[in-house]
Amino acid sequence: MSSLFVGLMSITWQQIVMIGIGAILIYLAIAKEYEPSLLLPIGFGAILANIPLSAAITHGQEKGVLNVFFDAGILTEIFPLLIFVAVGAMIDFSPLLKKPYLLLFGAAAQFGIFFTMMVATLFGFSLKEAASIGIIGAADGPTSIYVATKFAKELLGPISVAAYSYMALVPIIQPPVIRALTTKSERRIRMEGHAKSVSKTMLICFPIVITIFAGIIAPSSAALIGFLMFGNLIRECGVLNKLSLSAQNELASLVTILLGITIACTMTAERFLQPQTLIIIALGLVAFIFDTAGGVLFAKFLNLFLKKKMNPMIGAAGISAFPMSARVIHNMGQAEDQFNFLLMHAVSANVAGQIGSVVAGGLILALVGSMF
Amino acid sequence: MFTQQVFDTFWNALVVTGQGMSGIFVFMGLFYVAIKVMDKIFPYKAEDEKKD
Numbered sequence: 001m002s003s004l005f006v007g008l009m010s011i012t013w014q015q016i017v018m019i020g021i022g023a024i025l026i027y028l029a030i031a032k033e034y035e036p037s038l039l040l041p042i043g044f045g046a047i048l049a050n051i052p053l054s055a056a057i058t059h060g061q062e063k064g065v066l067n068v069f070f071d072a073g074i075l076t077e078i079f080p081l082l083i084f085v086a087v088g089a090m091i092d093f094s095p096l097l098k099k100p101y102l103l104l105f106g107a108a109a110q111f112g113i114f115f116t117m118m119v120a121t122l123f124g125f126s127l128k129e130a131a132s133i134g135i136i137g138a139a140d141g142p143t144s145i146y147v148a149t150k151f152a153k154e155l156l157g158p159i160s161v162a163a164y165s166y167m168a169l170v171p172i173i174q175p176p177v178i179r180a181l182t183t184k185s186e187r188r189i190r191m192e193g194h195a196k197s198v199s200k201t202m203l204i205c206f207p208i209v210i211t212i213f214a215g216i217i218a219p220s221s222a223a224l225i226g227f228l229m230f231g232n233l234i235r236e237c238g239v240l241n242k243l244s245l246s247a248q249n250e251l252a253s254l255v256t257i258l259l260g261i262t263i264a265c266t267m268t269a270e271r272f273l274q275p276q277t278l279i280i281i282a283l284g285l286v287a288f289i290f291d292t293a294g295g296v297l298f299a300k301f302l303n304l305f306l307k308k309k310m311n312p313m314i315g316a317a318g319i320s321a322f323p324m325s326a327r328v329i330h331n332m333g334q335a336e337d338q339f340n341f342l343l344m345h346a347v348s349a350n351v352a353g354q355i356g357s358v359v360a361g362g363l364i365l366a367l368v369g370s371m372f
Numbered sequence: 373m374f375t376q377q378v379f380d381t382f383w384n385a386l387v388v389t390g391q392g393m394s395g396i397f398v399f400m401g402l403f404y405v406a407i408k409v410m411d412k413i414f415p416y417k418a419e420d421e422k423k424d
Contacts, residue, residue, distance in 0.1 A: 213402055
């Protein structure tokens with residue numbers, strides 16, 4: 001009879017706290033709709049991983065299914081790369097191809113990644129751990145997971161939770177930072193709306209050319225960019241509509257479910273309930289704030305040399321959180337001037353941010369990897 | 373708190389930051405050039421839209 005209560009008898013307060021954290025993540029996913037497709041599986045997985053003696057995770061020689069998925073899908077990088085195929089199939093690069101100069105904002109708005117990496121080293125994290133924490137600022141879950149898997153898999157749980165939580169909180173994080181760095185008159189600057197169209201051939205060539213360029217310059221980024229661009233090629237080629245729809249829907253859904261619940265196997269009480277988890281979550285916020293600041297300040301810097309000034313808020317859309325960031329910028333522009341339509345420019349910068357975050361991930365892998 | 377090891381790691385992070393931010397701008401600059409070249413080679417024609 002006592003064997004029926006063995007689980008109850010062996011539960012620890014740390015496990016109860018983790019089950020509570022899992023429940024909070026599920027609440028945020030359902031009630032607040034904060035990245036529900038990821039936070040709900042992560043929350044449920046956290047509960048599953050913290051049930052005393054749970055068969056879902058590995059105990060000694062007995063393999064748990066979550067760890068089997070983790071070893072097969074995350075340590076091998078298969079899940080994040082498959083997500084990249086799905087994301088690539090979802091992205092329409094044409095707004096960016098119409099206004100390619102906005103690529104610069106996709107670069108500037110990655111500043112938070114590197115700034116946060118430097119700050120993290122001051123908290124005693126190793127360079128690899130600091131790089132994995134900084135990459136939360138990529139505002140791109142799969143890139144964060146990919147880099148953390150390579151450099152600091154023991155931190156994968158808090159890094160994933162922070163990355164997806166802050167992506168959902170972009171509408172709350174960005175506006176105060178933008179307001180602090182811009183004047184009312186700058187936020188009212190209107191931007192030229194007209195842009196020429198791009199040819200179908202160019203849309204097809206773009207993912208191929210970018211993959212070759214990026215792969216040759218930084219081979220360590222080849223998998224990240226290659227899978228993203230492969231997904232995009234499926235979308236744009238025009239002869240694989242069925243595959244494109246499958247990548248956007250079935251593949252994305254299946255891998256998202258597995259990715260979320262699998263990451264949770266790193267959220268066991270003894271690994272997650274550490275002071276460093278709170279530091280990582282705080283540093284994730286720093287990364288998002290400095291991404292936004294980097295983009296806005298770079299736009300202001302460019303305005304020093306431009307005759308026709310651009311709205312510096314567009315710089316903040318250079319982060320990868322698509323399309324939330326573009327919507328935030330457009331809404332802020334409309335709040336200042338109801339006839340100010342920034343959406344097209346913001347979307348272009350936002351798409352540039354999606355490329356920028358992946359490039360940043362590849363560069364981090366190459367640069368930090370070369371130091372060891 | 374700021375031991376020599378922390379300082380060394382911070383210094384390495386500073387180097388990665390310099391190289392990383394420069395690298396991203398170089399990449400984006402190359403992508404910009406690639407887009408401009410492709411736009412010259414494959415310009416948009418209104419007939420393309422009609423075919424689609």
